[in-house]
Amino acid sequence: MRHTLSVIVENKPGILTRVAGLFARRGYNIESLVVGETENPQVSRMTIVVDGDEKIIEQVTKQLHKLIEVIKISDITQEESVHRELILVRVAADASTRGEIMQICEIFRASIVDLSRNSVMIQATGDQKKIEAMLTTLRPFGIREFARTGRISMVRGSK
Amino acid sequence: MNGAQALLKCLEANGVEMIFGYPGGSVLPIYDALLDSPIRHILVRCEQGAAHAANGYARAAGKPGVCLATSGPGATNLVTGIANAYMDSIPMIAITGQVPTSMVGTDAFQEVDITGITLPITKHNYLVKDPAEIPRVVQEAFHIASTGRPGPVLIDIPKDVLQAQCLCPDADEKPVVDIKGYRPNVKGHPSQIKNAVKLIEAAKRPVLMIGGGIIHAQASAELFELATRANIPVATTLMGIGAFAETHRLSLGLMGMHGTPYANLAISKADLLIGIGVRFGDRATGDVAKFARDAKIVHVDIDPAEIGKNADIDVPIVGDARIVLKEFLKLTPPMEQTEWMDQIAAWKQNRPLKYRADQLTAQQVIETVGNLTRDKAWVATDVGQHQIWTALFYKFNRPGSFITSAGLGTMGYGLPAANGVQMARPDDMVILFTGDGSFQMQMQELGTARQENLPLKIILFNNHALGMVRQLQHFYCGKRYSGVKMTFNPQFSSLAEAYGVQYYHISRQDAVESTLKEAFDHSGMVMVEVAVDEQEMVYPTVLGGKGLDELIVCD
Numbered sequence: 001m002r003h004t005l006s007v008i009v010e011n012k013p014g015i016l017t018r019v020a021g022l023f024a025r026r027g028y029n030i031e032s033l034v035v036g037e038t039e040n041p042q043v044s045r046m047t048i049v050v051d052g053d054e055k056i057i058e059q060v061t062k063q064l065h066k067l068i069e070v071i072k073i074s075d076i077t078q079e080e081s082v083h084r085e086l087i088l089v090r091v092a093a094d095a096s097t098r099g100e101i102m103q104i105c106e107i108f109r110a111s112i113v114d115l116s117r118n119s120v121m122i123q124a125t126g127d128q129k130k131i132e133a134m135l136t137t138l139r140p141f142g143i144r145e146f147a148r149t150g151r152i153s154m155v156r157g158s159k
Numbered sequence: 160m161n162g163a164q165a166l167l168k169c170l171e172a173n174g175v176e177m178i179f180g181y182p183g184g185s186v187l188p189i190y191d192a193l194l195d196s197p198i199r200h201i202l203v204r205c206e207q208g209a210a211h212a213a214n215g216y217a218r219a220a221g222k223p224g225v226c227l228a229t230s231g232p233g234a235t236n237l238v239t240g241i242a243n244a245y246m247d248s249i250p251m252i253a254i255t256g257q258v259p260t261s262m263v264g265t266d267a268f269q270e271v272d273i274t275g276i277t278l279p280i281t282k283h284n285y286l287v288k289d290p291a292e293i294p295r296v297v298q299e300a301f302h303i304a305s306t307g308r309p310g311p312v313l314i315d316i317p318k319d320v321l322q323a324q325c326l327c328p329d330a331d332e333k334p335v336v337d338i339k340g341y342r343p344n345v346k347g348h349p350s351q352i353k354n355a356v357k358l359i360e361a362a363k364r365p366v367l368m369i370g371g372g373i374i375h376a377q378a379s380a381e382l383f384e385l386a387t388r389a390n391i392p393v394a395t396t397l398m399g400i401g402a403f404a405e406t407h408r409l410s411l412g413l414m415g416m417h418g419t420p421y422a423n424l425a426i427s428k429a430d431l432l433i434g435i436g437v438r439f440g441d442r443a444t445g446d447v448a449k450f451a452r453d454a455k456i457v458h459v460d461i462d463p464a465e466i467g468k469n470a471d472i473d474v475p476i477v478g479d480a481r482i483v484l485k486e487f488l489k490l491t492p493p494m495e496q497t498e499w500m501d502q503i504a505a506w507k508q509n510r511p512l513k514y515r516a517d518q519l520t521a522q523q524v525i526e527t528v529g530n531l532t533r534d535k536a537w538v539a540t541d542v543g544q545h546q547i548w549t550a551l552f553y554k555f556n557r558p559g560s561f562i563t564s565a566g567l568g569t570m571g572y573g574l575p576a577a578n579g580v581q582m583a584r585p586d587d588m589v590i591l592f593t594g595d596g597s598f599q600m601q602m603q604e605l606g607t608a609r610q611e612n613l614p615l616k617i618i619l620f621n622n623h624a625l626g627m628v629r630q631l632q633h634f635y636c637g638k639r640y641s642g643v644k645m646t647f648n649p650q651f652s653s654l655a656e657a658y659g660v661q662y663y664h665i666s667r668q669d670a671v672e673s674t675l676k677e678a679f680d681h682s683g684m685v686m687v688e689v690a691v692d693e694q695e696m697v698y699p700t701v702l703g704g705k706g707l708d709e710l711i712v713c714d
């Protein structure tokens with residue numbers, strides 16, 4: 001099963017290598033890893049999506065905890081959370097298909113951020129399901145390339 | 160004051176009395192500062208020797224050992240020793256010089272990314288970019304290395320940082336360690352402790368499985384009290400040897416791949432296994448699917464990641480072995496376990512440890528050395544058959560006195576480790592059991608030993624073979640022996656002479672005791688070469704994929 005771990009780490013050089021190295025070394029399957037600043041400049045938040053059964057996730061969590069610069073780990077898989085990814089997609093488009101593509105963008109609340117004679121670049125945000133659905137819908141037009149961030153997540157409710 | 164001087168001041172403040180090291184360009188400032196420091200520098204012959212010596216020192220002194228190397232090849236020569244310390248959870252500080260900050264990343268002369276290389280084999284490591292960080296980094300390094308599950312910490316310092324001027328660290332006011340992500344839990348969970356004691360009370364066939372954690376936590380007295388009060392026999396892993404007196408009736412000795420028959424049978428038949436300071440490593444468990452099948456398992460360890468990693472656990476307890484054992488003792492009543500005691504005694508009687516008596520063997524020599532020196536000597540070993548025979552036949556009674564490379568199985572560990580032990584314990588007897596193969600991996604450290612006038616007692620088993628690998632080929636490769644014959648060995652007598660070491664030779668059974676006594680009476684360093692047969696096997700042995708009760712014994 002896919003788990004989402006929200007990991008607070010010290011904002012120090014090398015921490016990404018430590019975390020990525022740990023996953024590679026112990027053979028855990030990282031699906032995505034996003035790291036970025038938080039409201040506190042001394043710490044960063046990593047959102048790690050990892051695939052594995054309960055036993056593996058328990059080991060991943062414990063091994064991560066052993067890294068001195070890892071401060072806190074929450075498995076937010078079961079929690080009410082907001083998950084977001086960002087995608088940029090370049091889709092083949094000419095005068096005859098552009099209109100339809102724009103309609104699709106509207107449905108997915110995506111926006112067109114670049115335009116050329118035979119393609120458009122679309123930007124969309126959302127959870128993984130939505131992004132997948134949009135890609136499926138766009139596929140028949142011809143996806144030239146896309147770039148996708150990993151997932152960032154936050155638990156809902158007051159804190 | 161410069162960075163190097165500040166570094167030595169901080170080491171001093173952390174109780175460092177000596178450093179094992181080897182100089183080079185990038186650590187010139189440290190070597191310069193050493194001339195004015197009360198810290199002793201022990202010049203080794205190869206950096207790997209420095210790391211193993213720091214390891215031996217740490218184990219005998221009960222505090223972190225420190226080794227020092229220059230950048231590049233100096234640093235990479237430490238790597239085996241760092242990995243070795245990591246696998247055996249030995250507190251160690253490795254200090255390396257680095258090329259100047261401005262040249263880092265340019266493939267400069269003698270540049271290696273040693274923090275990158277040692278990432279998976281250190282508990283933590285640092286690249287220091289500013290001399291002002293040195294006091295905090297050193298303080299943290301000692302804290303991390305010696306608390307929780309101990310381990311090696313590496314500090315890499317570029318040359319310009321060592322040279323840069325900085326404030327003198329305040330000798331009376333050590334920086335307070337505050338690492339948000341590092342708070343080892345030492346107190347076991349009370350309700351889990353209660354659950355464990357309930358299992359002890361209900362058990363009919365309990366066994367204590369003891370590892371190096373008991374020695375690190377200095378919990379042998381508490382372990383002894385628990386075992387004797389509730390009549391629980393004690394089996395140990397290689398790292399746990401000596402944690403419980405092996406001459407005691409409740410001792411089962413070594414368990415696992417080369418464990419005693421009674422230890423392995425007891426574990427296989429147990430209805431309760433209490434593992435303390437162990438990691439259920441594959442050498443200890445054999446095929447884990449067949450391991451202690453009838454037993455509920457209690458696992459006490461300071462490292463939460465070890466619990467449930469290899470074996471399924473019924474009662475997990477994260478904590479310091481000594482603190483948790485003290486809690487056990489508050490709750491555990493005296494118990495007789497008459498039937499189980501009879502069963503154990505019967506196994507010991509009917510399935511004893513054996514070795515052939517019709518010719519000279521390493522086992523006989525080790526047993527004799529045990530009888531002559533037990534309770535007073537420190538014993539280091541190298542890696543191979545002689546190591547396991549030492550574990551089986553010496554019979555250790557003193558916690559921590561068995562100094563061996565367990566987790567990594569590093570040939571060449573023995574001599575430099577023995578040097579470290581003797582440096583920490585100048586007045587004690589230090590014995591090294593080594594093999595012709597292992598000894599030749601680090602024998603240059605004889606130079607270090609002689610330079611420091613160490614009265615080591617070296618016992619070298621010469622079977623002209625890499626015996627342990629030969630044994631593997633015997634069992635797993637249809638006796639096709641490949642690359643295991645030492646067709647050339649030096650004249651060890653001449654080697655001893657070259658280093659000014661008193662040499663003895665044993666080739667007959669009836670000379671064992673008298674020669675050993677003579678050698679041990681010699682006040683300086685001695686080497687006793689023992690001629691043994693390459694065909695001798697380590698028994699008992701549990702083959703790959705087998706359970707502990709499927710052991711093969713000596714006939």
Ligand SMILES: Cc1ncc(C[n+]2csc(CCOP(=O)(O)OP(=O)(O)O)c2C)c(N)n1
Pocket residue numbers: 541542543544545546568569570571593594595596597598620622624625626627628
């Ligand atoms: C550095 C290293 N290389 C290789 C091995 C594999 N190995 C394990 S035991 C052994 C043979 C050791 O020979 P010796 O020291 O003569 O001991 P013996 O088994 O003959 O008693 C070897 C090659 C090892 N453990 N360490």
Ligand SMILES: [Mg+2]
Pocket residue numbers: 543594595596620621622623624625626
């Ligand atoms: Mg040999």
